[in-house]
Amino acid sequence: MPRVSEEHRERRRQQILDAAQSCFARKGFHETSLQEIFRESGLSAGAVYRYFRSKDELIGAIAARSQPLVAALLEEILDADELPPLDEIVARFATGVTGRMGPSGAVRIAPQGWALATYNRPIHLAISELLDNTRSWWVRVAERLRDDGRLPPDADPYAVAVVLTSIIPGFILQRLVLGDVDAETLRAGIRILLSSEPPPPHAAHPAPGNILNQAL
Amino acid sequence: MPRVSEEHRERRRQQILDAAQSCFARKGFHETSLQEIFRESGLSAGAVYRYFRSKDELIGAIAARSQPLVAALLEEILDADELPPLDEIVARFATGVTGRMGPSGAVRIAPQGWALATYNRPIHLAISELLDNTRSWWVRVAERLRDDGRLPPDADPYAVAVVLTSIIPGFILQRLVLGDVDAETLRAGIRILLSSEPPPPHAAHPAPGNILNQAL
Amino acid sequence: MPRVSEEHRERRRQQILDAAQSCFARKGFHETSLQEIFRESGLSAGAVYRYFRSKDELIGAIAARSQPLVAALLEEILDADELPPLDEIVARFATGVTGRMGPSGAVRIAPQGWALATYNRPIHLAISELLDNTRSWWVRVAERLRDDGRLPPDADPYAVAVVLTSIIPGFILQRLVLGDVDAETLRAGIRILLSSEPPPPHAAHPAPGNILNQAL
Amino acid sequence: MPRVSEEHRERRRQQILDAAQSCFARKGFHETSLQEIFRESGLSAGAVYRYFRSKDELIGAIAARSQPLVAALLEEILDADELPPLDEIVARFATGVTGRMGPSGAVRIAPQGWALATYNRPIHLAISELLDNTRSWWVRVAERLRDDGRLPPDADPYAVAVVLTSIIPGFILQRLVLGDVDAETLRAGIRILLSSEPPPPHAAHPAPGNILNQAL
DNA sequence: CATGAATGAGGCTTCATTCAT
DNA sequence: GATGAATGAAGCCTCATTCAT
Numbered sequence: 001m002p003r004v005s006e007e008h009r010e011r012r013r014q015q016i017l018d019a020a021q022s023c024f025a026r027k028g029f030h031e032t033s034l035q036e037i038f039r040e041s042g043l044s045a046g047a048v049y050r051y052f053r054s055k056d057e058l059i060g061a062i063a064a065r066s067q068p069l070v071a072a073l074l075e076e077i078l079d080a081d082e083l084p085p086l087d088e089i090v091a092r093f094a095t096g097v098t099g100r101m102g103p104s105g106a107v108r109i110a111p112q113g114w115a116l117a118t119y120n121r122p123i124h125l126a127i128s129e130l131l132d133n134t135r136s137w138w139v140r141v142a143e144r145l146r147d148d149g150r151l152p153p154d155a156d157p158y159a160v161a162v163v164l165t166s167i168i169p170g171f172i173l174q175r176l177v178l179g180d181v182d183a184e185t186l187r188a189g190i191r192i193l194l195s196s197e198p199p200p201p202h203a204a205h206p207a208p209g210n211i212l213n214q215a216l
Numbered sequence: 217m218p219r220v221s222e223e224h225r226e227r228r229r230q231q232i233l234d235a236a237q238s239c240f241a242r243k244g245f246h247e248t249s250l251q252e253i254f255r256e257s258g259l260s261a262g263a264v265y266r267y268f269r270s271k272d273e274l275i276g277a278i279a280a281r282s283q284p285l286v287a288a289l290l291e292e293i294l295d296a297d298e299l300p301p302l303d304e305i306v307a308r309f310a311t312g313v314t315g316r317m318g319p320s321g322a323v324r325i326a327p328q329g330w331a332l333a334t335y336n337r338p339i340h341l342a343i344s345e346l347l348d349n350t351r352s353w354w355v356r357v358a359e360r361l362r363d364d365g366r367l368p369p370d371a372d373p374y375a376v377a378v379v380l381t382s383i384i385p386g387f388i389l390q391r392l393v394l395g396d397v398d399a400e401t402l403r404a405g406i407r408i409l410l411s412s413e414p415p416p417p418h419a420a421h422p423a424p425g426n427i428l429n430q431a432l
Numbered sequence: 433m434p435r436v437s438e439e440h441r442e443r444r445r446q447q448i449l450d451a452a453q454s455c456f457a458r459k460g461f462h463e464t465s466l467q468e469i470f471r472e473s474g475l476s477a478g479a480v481y482r483y484f485r486s487k488d489e490l491i492g493a494i495a496a497r498s499q500p501l502v503a504a505l506l507e508e509i510l511d512a513d514e515l516p517p518l519d520e521i522v523a524r525f526a527t528g529v530t531g532r533m534g535p536s537g538a539v540r541i542a543p544q545g546w547a548l549a550t551y552n553r554p555i556h557l558a559i560s561e562l563l564d565n566t567r568s569w570w571v572r573v574a575e576r577l578r579d580d581g582r583l584p585p586d587a588d589p590y591a592v593a594v595v596l597t598s599i600i601p602g603f604i605l606q607r608l609v610l611g612d613v614d615a616e617t618l619r620a621g622i623r624i625l626l627s628s629e630p631p632p633p634h635a636a637h638p639a640p641g642n643i644l645n646q647a648l
Numbered sequence: 649m650p651r652v653s654e655e656h657r658e659r660r661r662q663q664i665l666d667a668a669q670s671c672f673a674r675k676g677f678h679e680t681s682l683q684e685i686f687r688e689s690g691l692s693a694g695a696v697y698r699y700f701r702s703k704d705e706l707i708g709a710i711a712a713r714s715q716p717l718v719a720a721l722l723e724e725i726l727d728a729d730e731l732p733p734l735d736e737i738v739a740r741f742a743t744g745v746t747g748r749m750g751p752s753g754a755v756r757i758a759p760q761g762w763a764l765a766t767y768n769r770p771i772h773l774a775i776s777e778l779l780d781n782t783r784s785w786w787v788r789v790a791e792r793l794r795d796d797g798r799l800p801p802d803a804d805p806y807a808v809a810v811v812l813t814s815i816i817p818g819f820i821l822q823r824l825v826l827g828d829v830d831a832e833t834l835r836a837g838i839r840i841l842l843s844s845e846p847p848p849p850h851a852a853h854p855a856p857g858n859i860l861n862q863a864l
Numbered sequence: 865c866a867t868g869a870a871t872g873a874g875g876c877t878t879c880a881t882t883c884a885t
Numbered sequence: 886g887a888t889g890a891a892t893g894a895a896g897c898c899t900c901a902t903t904c905a906t
Contacts, residue, residue, distance in 0.1 A: 004885095004890070012890095028335045030246035033875060044892045045877075055876070085415035108334065115331035117393050118324065119244045128393045135390070145412075155408045162397050163405035166386030173385050174351070174378065177333050177344045181378050187418070189379035192371040195414040196361075199301035199407055249900055260867045261902080271901065460767045462678035465879055476888045477881080487880065517847035540766065547763035549825050550756065551676045560825045567822070577844075587840040594822065594829050595837035601821050602814030606783070609765050609776045613810050621811035623847055624803045628793075630843040631733035634835070660869095681896060692871045697898070871903075882892075 013051050016041050017065060020058050022104035029059055029112055056122070063113050063126040066106055070130055073097075074137045083144050087190040090164065094171055094183035101175065110172055135165040229267050232257050233281060236274055238320035245275055245328055272338070279329050279342040282322055286346055289313075290353045299360050303406040306380065310387055310399035317391065326388055351381040445483050448473050449497060452490055454536035461491055461544055488554070495545050495558040498538055502562055505529075506569045515576050519622040522596065526603055526615035533607065542604055567597040661699050664689050665713060668706050670752035677707055677760055704770070711761050711774040714754055718778055721745075722785045731792050735838040738812065742819055742831035749823065758820055783813040 019041030023032040034055055038045055052058040073096040077089060084092070100107040117127035142157035142164070151160065167186070174181045235257030239248040250271055254261055268274040289312040293305060300308070316323040333343035358373035358380070367376065383402070390397045451473030455464040466487055470477055484490040505528040509521060516524070532539040549559035574589035574596070583592065599618070606613045667689030671680040682703055686693055700706040721744040725737060732740070748755040765775035790805035790812070799808065815834070822829045 026335060028331070031335070034877085035875080038893095046879080046893070047891050049877070050890070053877095085418075086409075086412075087415050087418065111327065111331040111334050114389055114393070115244070115327040118327050119242060119247070124393065131390060131394055135394075149413070150415075151408060151412045155412075156404060159401050159405035160408050161405070162387075162390065162401050163383065163409060165390060166384075166402070167379065167382045168386060169389050170382030170385040171378075173330055174347060174381060177330070177340065178347055178351075185375050185378050186382070188372055189375035189377070191415055191418065192367060192376050193302075193379060193409060194412055196302075196367045196371075196410055197365070198411040199303050199366075202301075202303065202403070202407065250902085251900075254868090261869095262867055262904085263865085265902075266865075458767060460763070463767070466881085467879075470889090477890095478883085478888055479886080481881075482886075517850075518841075518844075519847050519850065543759065543763040543766050546821055546825070547676070547759040550759050551674060551679070556825065563822060563825055567826075581845070582847075583840060583844045587844075588836055591833050591837035592840050593837070594819075594833050595815065595841060597822060598815045598818030598834070599811065600814075601818040602816060603810075605762055605817050606779060606810065606813060609762070609772065610779055610783075617807050617810050618814070619850070620804055621807035621809070623850065624799060624808050625734075625811060625841060626844055627846040628734075628799045628803075628842055629797070631735050631798075631839055634733075634735065634839065656869095682898085683896085686872095693898075694872070694900080695870050698869070701898095703897070867904105867906085869903100869905095871901100873900100875899080876897090878896080879894100880892100882890100883888105884890095885888085 009051075012043075012047075013061075016043065016048055016051055016058070017062055018104070019043075021062055021106065021109060024059075024062070024112065025104045025108040029109075029116070059116070060122050060126065062109070063116075063123050066110070066113070067126070067130060067133075069100070069106055070134060074134065078141070083141070083148060086141075086145060086150070086194065087187045089141060090167065090190050091183045091187035093168060094186045097168060097172055098175065098183055101172075107172060108176065110169075111176065114169065131165065134168075135161050138164045225267075228259075228263075229277075232259065232264055232267055232274070233278055234320070237278055237322065237325060240275075240278070240328065241320045241324040245325075245332070275332070276338050276342065278325070279332075279339055282326075282329070283342070283346060283349075285316070285322055286350060290350065294357070299357070299364060302357075302361060302366070302410065303403045305357060306383065306406050307399045307403035309384060310402045313384060313388055314391065314399055317388075323388060324392065326385075327392065330385065347381065350384075351377050354380045441483075444475075444479075445493075448475065448480055448483055448490070449494055450536070453494055453538065453541060456491075456494070456544065457536050457540040461541075461548070491548070492554050492558065494541070495548075495555055498542070498545070499558070499562060499565075501532070501538055502566060506566065510573070515573070515580060518573075518577060518582070518626065519619045521573060522599060522622050523615045523619035525600060526618045529600060529604055530607065530615060533604075539604060540608065542601075543608065546601065563597065566600075567593050570596045657699075660691075660695075661709075664691065664696055664699055664706070665710055666752070667691075669710055669754065669757060672707075672710070672760065673752050673756040677757075677764070707764070708770050708774065710757070711764075711771050714758070714761070715774070715778060715781075717748070717754055718782060722782065726789070731789070731796060734789075734793060734798070734842065735835045737789060738815065738838050739831045739835035741816060742834045745816060745820055746823065746831055749820075755820060756824065758817075759824065762817065779813065782816075783809050786812045 016037070020032075020037050023036050023040055026032075027036075034045065034048070037058075038048060041048065048058075052061060073093070077092045077096065083089075097107050099105075102108070113123060113127055116123040118124070138161035139157045142151065142155065142160040145151045145160075146153065146155045146157060171181065171186055232253070236248075236253045239252050239256055242248075243252075250261070250264070253274075254264060257264065264274075268277060289309070293308045293312065299305075313323055315321075318324070329339060329343055332339040334340070354377035355373045358367065358371065358376040361367045361376075362369065362371045362373060387397065387402055448469070452464075452469045455468050455472055458464075459468075466477070466480070469490075470480060473480065480490075484493060505525070509524045509528065515521075529539055531537075534540070545555060545559055548555040550556070570593035571589045574583065574587065574592040577583045577592075578585065578587045578589060603613065603618055664685070668680075668685050671684050671688055674680075675684070682693065682696070685706075686696060689696065696706075700709060721741070725740045725744065731737075745755050747753075750756070761771060761775055764771040766772070786809035787805045790799065790803065790808040793799045793808075794801065794803045794805060819829065819834055
């Protein structure tokens, strides 16, 4: 069946990626053999290799796929012209993420991507871009919040963004591993923190620590 | 000579675990072959197998090792009888974590543990216990903060703990992958959030969302 | 339009064979995939398979192609009615062979044919016919030389032919592998040998030999 | 069975090489799968890979093995202090070669080596060294023959060596493929040529040729 | 107890060949 | 006739694990 349309090619690609993602979510990148992906995708080895030149490339393509997904999520959260309260933004983010946690959802394999990014060059690239984009988005959010007077006028948007960027992976982890958290709880926690007593001025001279400062 | 022998055994065990951890940090669990661990530890295959019955057991032992590490860290943060401000607590946590990020530091392989916990039963157990312990600790912290009046009297300690538990993995990730964050920035961000305008009352059922709620 | 069609078929066939020969010369029979031949020939898999039913058949066809080539070469060397001196004949042979050693010349793949003939039945047939034809031709040459008085009257044309048949493969090999021999040098060597002292009568009782006669 | 002697290692190596050589002689380098070599050698995949890191390395080792074999052969031919007649030298060479043509003899795979040398860098190196060594040996032989007055005083030893080096591959080929030649016939042919009329002086600019000089 | 040679299942990948369009 | 996507057997190689010494 030669001379197929570009559309057909793209459909095949996604078919393979979907199968791979599903397998990866179930058994992990490394524990998943290509044979399983062939089976799951309903394609032969040769067919898959026509689209991806190696298992690594397949993994890379899946990592790359998360990029636009996250972008769409971020864009959607802020589609309104008026900025929602911070707890709402975080909650929407968490909701979006939760919605992609199905048995073969993209979020389910996120931790595998994080792990890989730790020692695998190409994946590192993809994940660091992802993190960076997300954090930049939070920086913009923080700037608007500050400009709206919802954050102190001298607030450092970057510092705020670091905190807010930090929250999502941990939320994903708790949800994936413990399974007992949801967007509403996260929102509630945020609200409480935002409503709490400001801490006393920080006296830059640090603190305790034996083990803490040990090497290794 | 039971005493000496037992000590010797334990030393050997740690020697192997250290070698393995170092390799894992460098190349990942799966990309590391046992041969490499034999080489790095300076022991023979047979010797290593006398202490760990399989590669999985080795990985499990490393995961188990993190338990007391985290416990010690948590305990240390709160060793004083007076509770530090929240931003200080988080900063200490982050500092402790940062200190264990050396080339073969335990934190370096944390994301691999998270990933494994996603689909590997025994590791799931270890990591979920770790997460749960940490969160319980945060719950206790939140309770004390509330009782000290630093959080609203009706604050839900659990919700607060969910948020605070969330922060560390994301901080580790940003530090490991982007490398441009530190405990002080995190503290600053926390301080800003704690000092910000409380959000308006939440009208429990809002939400945007097209993509957000889609499956996959 | 049988005529045109037949011509077209033959042209296609040669186009494919040329492409294959070029690839084979560059990478060897086995290291060349059919995909490469499809690419080099500018034809599709299906098209090539219309002309050759398998890779082996393709290789066989190339081996077969050498038959008329060698025949033409031999015929040409002796086209004159007068027989040239032996060194001249050898030199012409060597020159003819040298002329077909271009990057995709037929001679370039000759050693691959010899190798295949060693364990592959169909190719063995083709190559043994080639060798046999060549040697028969040398037998005829030797007979004429003997009859012309240029070889001793009791000379065994077959023995002479065995020697002369032997020379060409070794010449090809030296030229292909070492690259530092040419027809003139070969001719010079032959002339010297032909001009040398006849050896003393041979006393049929053989000679030394330890390793020589061992098995393996 | 750890800590084995160097001798044991070497025996294993040869065991593997012998098995490989036997297979290669029967089916050719490429048509022989490693599985067959494992079977023939009585070893497992892993065991073989402990000694040779790839199939190519195995082939290379076999090519390398021919070096000392040929060296021994050459040395043996000339072990006597008196130089035998040229036809005797060639005959001894041929005899030595013939003796190594058993079903798994080294000579049986020589053509495969020649073929590989044509397009495979490492093998090219091995074979070109082999050819070069052999030719150098012939140069020395030719010099002694000339000095002994058995070749004309102005004879070019190199040109003679080129011819004599050429003879052996063709002899091997005829013997391997046609199977109807032996050392004695070769000797007889050489004797006849050495006893023949010297050719007339060569008028440097002869040559026929249409096809002969064509490209390809 | 330690050693490390050996095992062999199974993984990734290639490639000759087919056949629907 | 031509195309080239698809097939799937089979190849090379790795590596967790065992066990004789």
